[in-house]
Amino acid sequence: MELRDIEIFLALAEELHFGRTAERLRVTPSRVSHVIKKAERRIGGPLFERTSRTVRLTPLGKLLRDDLLPAHLQIQQAVDRAVAEARGITGTLRVGYSTPWCADLALQAAKLLRTRYPDCIVRTQEIQFNEPLGPLRRGELDLQISEFPVQIPGVTDGPVLLREPRALMVPADHPLARRDSVSMEDLAEVPLIRADGDFPKSLLDLHMPVRTPMGRPIPHGPSYTFWPETPALVAAGLGASIVAARAARYHNRPGIAFIPFQDGPTLDYGVLWPATGQTQLAMTFVDLLADLTETTTDDE
Known part of the structure; x- marks a missing residue:
């Protein structure tokens, strides 16, 4: 069997569907069928049981698959290593x-x-x-x-890999926590927790603005050195933080609530x-x- 024929056989053994195998390997279903029939003639027995509804490996087909898989993987890895070395992907x-x-x-x-x-x-x-x-x-x-x-x-x-809607992380007993959504203007109603350190202005304006879009001052809350301090500060009622909406799935804990913004840019x-x-x-x-x-x- 040629290498391409082996790839077609192994793909069909995994997919158990001629159409999906052809689509996966970018060949025609008739090409897949031809390769399998040729392999069966050479080996001397059926490799697949085929009906109008199902495709199954025969015991002979399972034996061939199990013997070919490790060798095929070794060949793939050898080619990948050569490609990586040639392209500097090491x-x-x-x-x-x-x-x-x-x-x-x-x-x-x-x-x-x-x-x-x-x-x-x-x-x-x-x-x-x-x-x-x-x-x-x-x-x-x-x-x-x-x-x-x-x-x-x-x-x-x-x-840019991800564009995330924003949310406001607030104390669970804050009036904003009872809202379905908040706006950028609502930031004037709660101290915003801020980061210490060398933070680019472009990011400060997004994550820790000092004024609302209408120019109202945003109260300055406590500062943190490491972001994991922030949920604890919020739960203690000391302020709020602008976060990606999906932060609720990673950082939720008692004492805090996540309210989506109805306006403002995404966090990218x-x-x-x-x-x-x-x-x-x-x-x-x-x-x-x-x-x-x-x-x-x-x-x-």
Whole structure:
């Protein structure tokens, strides 16, 4: 059997459907049928039981599948390693993230990268709001997934991966917690918790504005060094925080409530890397991130 014939057989053994197999491999169903019939003639027995409704492996087909799978995987890995070496897709990639949902995305991409390029290593670490760009600018990271926009020298904005509706995290007993939604003007009614540290102005204006759109001052709440302090400060009744709406799934706890905004821009998350450029490994990882978020958006 030729390598392509083996790929068709293994795909059909997994899909158990001629049409899906053909679509997956971008061939015609008749091509799939021809390959299977040719293999059965060469081997001397049926590999599949076919009816108008079902396709099943015969015992002979199961035996062939089980024997071919490890060898086929080895061939794929050998080709992937050669491609990776030729394209420079090797080594260790250091990736930062600022939120749990960015971490989920980074780890999914890392899993895919290791599957395709087993010699690659991805190391991830959390980025704190008190120093959101420090590790990247010091060369401790190759790229990071975090809040947009940044707009500072030495850092390049890559693609936006997620556009999140915003919510206001407030104490559960605050009057705003009884509302179905809030507006940007409502920020004048509650102290806003703020971050200490080197925070780009472009992000401060989105996450911790000092005035409402109509110019009303927003009270200044307590400051935090690390973002995980924020839910505790809110639960204690010391202020509120602008967050992505999905934060309710990651950070909910007694004493706080999440109220969606009816206005204002989204909170965007994307890829940042040093202005000096990317390696081929980093570019491959960014492509995987983009593919994952496109698939997630389509599914939703």
